[in-house]
């Protein structure tokens with residue numbers, strides 16, 4: 001699947017790409033969304049990135065189709 005500029009790639013509130021967040025998680029041993037929030041890495045604003053970050057933690061993906069996390073969670 002090709003991703004374009006409409007893809008979800010970052011926590012907008014923290015201006016941090018999921019790839020950067022994943023790198024920090026790998027380096028600092030952050031394993032859950034709560035770990036990320038409590039360490040002030042990202043996800044502490046509006047919460048719109050939460051399902052994407054949770055999927056990133058499970059799959060390692062850092063670029064998503066908007067809404068894909070919700071569509072796939074119902075399968």
Ligand code: FES
Pocket residue numbers: 010011012013014042043044045046047048049050
């Ligand atoms: S987009 Fe991540 S907290 Fe708002």
